[in-house]
Amino acid sequence: xxxxxxxxxxxxxxxxxxxxxxxxxxxxxxxxxxxxxxxxxxxxxxxxxxxxxxxxxxxxxxxxxxxxxxxxxxxxxxxxxxxxxxxxxxxxxxxxxxxxxxxxxxxxxxxxxxxxxxxxxxxxxxxxxxxxxxxxxxxxxxxxxxxxxxxxxxxxxxxxxxxxxxxxxxxxxxxxxxxxxxxxxxxxxxxxxxxxxxxxxxxxxxxxxxxxxxxxxxxxxxxxxxxxxxxxxxxxxxxxxxxxxxxxxxxxxxxxxxxxxxxxxxxxxxxxxxxxxxxxxxxxxxxxxxxxxxxxxxxxxxxxxxxxxxxxxxxxxxxxxxxxxxx
Numbered sequence: 001x002x003x004x005x006x007x008x009x010x011x012x013x014x015x016x017x018x019x020x021x022x023x024x025x026x027x028x029x030x031x032x033x034x035x036x037x038x039x040x041x042x043x044x045x046x047x048x049x050x051x052x053x054x055x056x057x058x059x060x061x062x063x064x065x066x067x068x069x070x071x072x073x074x075x076x077x078x079x080x081x082x083x084x085x086x087x088x089x090x091x092x093x094x095x096x097x098x099x100x101x102x103x104x105x106x107x108x109x110x111x112x113x114x115x116x117x118x119x120x121x122x123x124x125x126x127x128x129x130x131x132x133x134x135x136x137x138x139x140x141x142x143x144x145x146x147x148x149x150x151x152x153x154x155x156x157x158x159x160x161x162x163x164x165x166x167x168x169x170x171x172x173x174x175x176x177x178x179x180x181x182x183x184x185x186x187x188x189x190x191x192x193x194x195x196x197x198x199x200x201x202x203x204x205x206x207x208x209x210x211x212x213x214x215x216x217x218x219x220x221x222x223x224x225x226x227x228x229x230x231x232x233x234x235x236x237x238x239x240x241x242x243x244x245x246x247x248x249x250x251x252x253x254x255x256x257x258x259x260x261x262x263x264x265x266x267x268x269x270x271x272x273x274x275x276x277x278x279x280x281x282x283x284x285x286x287x288x289x290x291x292x293x294x295x296x297x298x299x300x301x302x303x304x305x306x307x308x309x310x311x312x313x314x315x316x317x318x319x320x321x322x323x324x325x326x327x
Contacts, residue, residue, distance in 0.1 A: 019314050020058035021198040023290040023298050024050050024071050026081040026308030027191045028242045030322055035306075040322060043080045047310040047320045050074035054195055055312045064205035064238075065103050065126070068195040072099075072122040072207045075193035079162050081308065082191025084120060087160050087211025089169040090220075095160035097211055098225040099125040100136075104204035104233030111136040111225040115143055119153040122209045125225070127152060135227065139219075165214075172215040192224050194231070194240025196292045204238040204294065206231050206254070213245070223248035228255035236294050237261045237268060242307065243280065243287010251279050257291060268292075269299040276301045 026047060054071030058064075076084025087095040099121035100111035110129025113136065118124050124146045128137050137145055146152040194208040208231045210224040222245025223230035230241045232254035239254040248254075253275055260271035272291050280286060281303060288302025296314040300307065306323040313319070 019296065019316060020055070020067075020200050021292050021296040021298055021312060021314055022051065022055045022058060022067055022071065022195065023197075023292055023300060023311035024054065024075065024193070024195045024309065025240065025242055025288070025290045025300070026075055026078075026193050028286070028288040028302050028304045028307040029082070029191045030304065030306030030308065032305045032323065035322065039080075043308060043322065044320045046075070046078040046080055047308060048318070050078075050195075051310045051312060051318055051320070054197065055318075058197060058199055061200055063201075064105075064197040064199040064203045065101065067197040067199065068205045068207040069101060069122055069126055071195035071197075072193055072209050073120045075195075076120050076122060076209055079164075081193045082165075082211045083193040083209040084211075085160060086162055086165065088165050088191060088214040090212075091169075091173070091215050091217045093169065095157060095211055096216075096219070097121045097160075097209070098221055099207070099209035100225040100227060100231040101125045101129060101207040102205065102227060102231050102233040102238075103129070104206070104235055104238050107234060109135050109227045109231075111227060111231075112138065112142040113221045113225045114139040114219055115146075116157050117143055117154045118146060119155045119159065122207050124149075124152055125207070125209075136225065160211075165211075168214050176215065192230070192240075192242040194224075194242065194290060196233070196238040196240050196290050198238070198292050198294065198296050202294060204233045204235065204292065206233040206238040206240045208240045208242075222246070223253070228252050230254060232258055234258055234262070237291065238293075239272070239289050239291045241287065241289045242302075243304075244285040247280055247283045247285025248287065251275065251283060251285075253280065253289065257289065261293060268297050269301075272299045273301050277303055
């Protein structure tokens with residue numbers, strides 16, 4: 001059978017016996033010098049909670065879409081990650097949130113950008129996918145759509161405020177005024193959460209959520225809500241990205257990885273490694289991805305000091321890691 005004639009059903013039939021797999025990330029913006037033992041322990045605890053939330057869905061026979069949504073909600077609810085509760089601030093002192101989700105078995109997708117009152121943006125992105133004729137909604141329109149949907153929680157903007165993120169904004173503005181580089185360095189460009197999953201029926205899904213870039217202006221939107229850049233899933237491959245969004249958009253990172261798997265017949269790990277270790281650095285960017293294929297192979301490459309990440313492999317073993325020593 002040629003690649004042109006392989007259907008989603010064919011791929012699922014070949015992998016239906018595979019054990020479910022889940023991978024998550026909390027962003028590639030790890031600042032090694034600020035990673036105290038206390039922070040490391042707290043971050044890993046929240047990664048484990050997200051793994052438990054998402055993998056619990058898969059263990060119960062739930063869908064990959066349900067699993068990635070549940071895992072990302074858990075990450076959005078943690079103040080440690082730049083999404084939901086821990087979102088960074090814009091130049092004007094607002095939290096503007098973006099998210100997307102994609103069902104690889106149908107290639108349906110939903111995305112939202114620039115919302116300020118939605119507690120869990122990934123759930124609104126899923127509602128766009130399942131309850132609207134569109135793929136992406138933004139700002140006030142996205143929120144107006146969400147207000148009529150059960151399960152979409154709205155909060156006051158103050159809910160997203162954390163002192164750590166506020167101090168990061170003040171520092172970035174001060175350094176900018178003095179024309180000095182931020183003490184955070186390139187980490188101002190990072191910060192995303194995401195999940196990819198393979199369920200017991202062989203279906204793949206991916207989801208990504210972010211607060212964007214510290215000190216961003218003019219309604220800037222990065223790669224996270226853009227299907228094919230920060231999020232992509234089809235019958236063979238699911239990817240969620242984290243990094244300097246402008247470069248991930250220009251390289252169509254998530255789709256490029258899956259295209260290399262489908263058309264180039266590359267192994268998932270090779271495809272992801274080439275894009276993250278060669279394509280993105282050649283453009284001047286950096287970051288990482290999590291990805292899973294239809295055989296349950298997981299890969300988590302990044303080219304920064306670290307990436308908050310966790311995964312449950314095909315044997316059901318749980319792993320969490322932050323720095324580059326463990327991949």
